[in-house]
Amino acid sequence: MENQKNSFNNFFKDFLNQEQQKAISPKNGVLLVHAGAGSGKTRVITSRIASLIINHSVDPESILALTFTNKAAKEMKERVKNFLQENTKLPYVGTFHSYCLRLLKSSKYFSKSNFSFSLIDEDDQNKIIKGLIQKHNLDKKITAKQVLSFISKIKNETHNPETSSAFLLANNIFQELYHMYEKEKSISNCLDFDDLLIKSYRLFEENPEFKAEFQQKIRHILVDEYQDTNQIQHLILKTMCLNKASENGDFAIDSLCAVGDEDQSIYSWRGATVSNMLNFKKDFKNTVSITLEQNYRSVQPILDTANSVIQNNKYRNIKNLWSDKQANDRIRVIQCASGYQEGQAISLFLKELTSITNDFNTSNAILYRSHFQSRAIEEALIRFSIPYKIIGGIQFYDRQEIKDIIAYLRLILNPFDRLAFLRIINTPTRGLGPKFEEDYLNQWDEQPFLNFKEIAQNFIENNQLTKNKLDQLKSFLEIFNDLSDQDKASNIITQIISRTNYFSYLDQNFEKEDSQSKKDNIKELINSAIFFEKNNSSFSVKEFLEEISLLQELINSNNSNNTQVYLMTFHAAKGLEFDNVMISGVEEGILPSSHSTYIHESLEEERRLMYVGITRARERLLISYTMHRTIYGQISNQKPSRFINELPDIYIKKDDCSKWPYDNFKYYFQNWINNKKYNYNFDQSYTIDSVVNKPSTSSWMIKQKVEHKVFGIGTIEKIENNALNTYLTIKFNNAIKKIDAKFLKSI
DNA sequence: CCCTTACGTGTTTTT
């Protein structure tokens, strides 16, 4: 224990600056940390947790750390673990959503039914709304998407959506669809993501005992990425920490530490408001504000670039990031012909990088605005045999085969779950199609208090089915025989697969390759269940569903160690850092996205995306855009993004590589990478024209005589090299011209 | 009921 204390305090003294220490050392109080990109945000939170446990002997279980994404939670968990000794208990670290789910599932104040509620994702939401629109013949008036974004909007605005201004102003159709949607969920015993937050908030506000119990247990709260919280999350935090949330009452726990950066707020489309950070001091009295400006991640030119871009935003608190890592020539901007050529350029850069530095441990990432851009890049990476890994994209739990299996699980736990039922009643196909589904739903609407088995029993007893359908329905019910929510998920899944002949259904309906990969995915799902069960003998299907329902990626997905580059969106990259970052597709209509071009606030958010992208890089930044890109199968002419013009002047002079052969790229990147040696000459400007080392091919000398086909004979006045070419300034008889050396002959 | 075909329509980001 003493040992642990000493080593932590050494770390504290040696690796944390004064400002960071201010956020970490106090045991009690309210802290708001404005932390610029790379300023050690996560380090502050994790060290603070460690300090509370190690130096202040706080019980780890009275600490709650909330994040915004699963990835951040995972990362934080790991780093906290590293600080502490093996057998120390760990605090809860998770997303707002997962903590709320846990509160609701475990609370005796909330659950009223014997069956656990199911969580529905966006896909399910869509299905409910489409169903409602169809049922009420609103097809021509409204799209599911509009309704969905309306619902999400009002749910993010307040804990009581029906009183929100957006709701009151909305058209009747929207209001009615909202009510019908809520009703459908309640009949099906389902909650959506937003409900997790809203219901949790109400739990605190409506049950003083619940709140008291919570505040007795949880004494320290830490929140990461505060700029990305929405109204409800802010409210939840208030009710967790304050005596009377509605009146900004007294602080009721020991400490609260929120960390965020307005410049990295990129989730406003999901209801996140920076105002949460701005209002923080009003809502929490005696807040101590701390600003972290020293960046430990990137070399100075990269920060200059980031600052130069972000300063074009009007709505921000000015921060000035600085770094003590000086360097030179670390950013290149290239113009490519097409998305595929962009991929080629990136691939060739990566090739040179590994062959020159001979270092396979550098981390690299290719960032883009939206997933569709990855394809062209992937094609190139494959052709150059560069092992890559896509983060995000088609999420594991979004795959139809996984959703099918999960729907069976959901139905076991929640037999009122109509969405799960509709998903699988005819999957695999068993002759119970749309017509049957409609009849079934009509019956269910009349008796919503019955579960799917009881409705089926009615059908069977009333004898209204043809022989075939009757048999099929009976055998459907048999799938669920003696499967209980107490069983292990791995066993249940295996049973379902065999009882439904799911694998042969896949074989019959999909190409061999697709079918195989779907089977593999299901096996992965079983593996992940086994992984959980290994650690916890009482881990039933119930816990399994709770564990995975808020995840998108597989838990123990095998980390292939030979990945050379990661591909992901800017959003997915937030919180991560890499040695080399390639920002692709910096074109009008893509970044900024065409949806945001004419709305000032959205445009600023797009700029923040660019900013997030730039600040991911530790050492080197390759920014690219294309002249043509295939979008929706159509080739479209692209213009460089306005953000290109916001780069520091010296980078605006981009390199047009749209017609380059492979070799040119090779020399270009070799040259760039090798320049690393000359980094520490600060007087040098960053332009590639002034690169110090000459290509070895050049053998020109001042005053040397040369001949040009058109201009005749002259003498060399000046020699300039860039990465690829040598330019000579020649004095001819009656003119001075700057000419590419390859057009000249020495005499 | 299910498969095929034709058409049209719209693509951001994630818990």
Added chain:
DNA sequence: CACGTAAGGG
């Protein structure tokens, strides 16, 4: 392009 929806034939 690639998905989902609508219509028609087996």
